[in-house]
Amino acid sequence: MMIAVDVGNTNTVFGVFEGSRLLKQFRLQTDIRKTEDEYGAAIDALLRYGLGGNYSFNRAVICSVVPPLTPIFQKFFSDRLGTPSLVVGPGVKTGVSIHIDDPRSVGADRVVNTLAVKNLYGAPAIVIDFGTAISFDFIGPDGSYHGSVISPGIETSITALVERAAKLPMIELSWPASIIGKNTVAAMQSGSIVGAVCLVDGMVDFIEAEKGKVAHIIATGAHEGEIISAHSKKIKKFDTALTLQGLRILSELNPI
Secondary structure, rough: EEEEEEEOOOOEEEEEEEEEEEEEEEEEEOOOOOOOHHHHHHHHHHHHHOOOOOOOEEEEEEEEHHHHHHHHHHHHHHHHOOEEEEOOOOOOOOOOOOOOOOOHHOOOHHHHHHHHHHOOOOOOOEEEEEOOEEEEEEEEEOEEEEEEEEEEHHHHHHHHHHHHHHOOOOOOOOOOOOOOOOOOHOOOOHHHHHHHHHHHHHHHHHHHHHOOOOOEEEEEOHHHHHHHHHHHHOEEEEOOOOOHHHHHHHHHHHHH
8 A cells, every 4th residue: 555645734634545546535724833743643543533443554755845844744654654754855756847937936736736736637727726825737738737826725715814803703614604604603613714716707707808618617625615615616526635645656656
């Protein structure tokens, strides 16, 4: 079996593969204050709970946008599992051409998502990733990466709003009963969730006006992305395992 790890700013997602089949998916809150031992105990508990009893892997693939945590995961897989790790970065074959000012500045997750969409859905495409930020990545007709749009994520925006407005509470992210809220929570849900749908659909319109019609518009990332996708007129599919599948494909391109 192979384990794929997507280390994001908010959450770290693990995927266990047997061949091309995704057996299990786990999510752990990202916290740079945790020690190697704390992460090791948490990962071990999740794997034992999900897979039952003992488990073993012949490879690990790591995609990380949190550099301090990358060696922690590498060491865990090496010391505790005896598993070699492939870290997405310079020198790793991706099969993705990057056409921006500084190709080195592209996040590893952006490249991996491009690889996944190119292989699983086709191009041209837009990948919308919901997380700490909402990112829109444009993939050209030949499957190459052409750049992105980055806006604050939904929870990021709500947290900033609550911190600056003393009377506004943290809210549950769910679709409101009506667009015009009858109370503060409902009004904030409408502004954040319905507002995000307007952002997504409007931004896709602008991208298509500049780049032409896009055949595949795929969303991934945090759970609120699924809510947005259900109400968006532009998103074709919400694929929660998109990055993990990209890591699986990348592993196949870089055999040990």
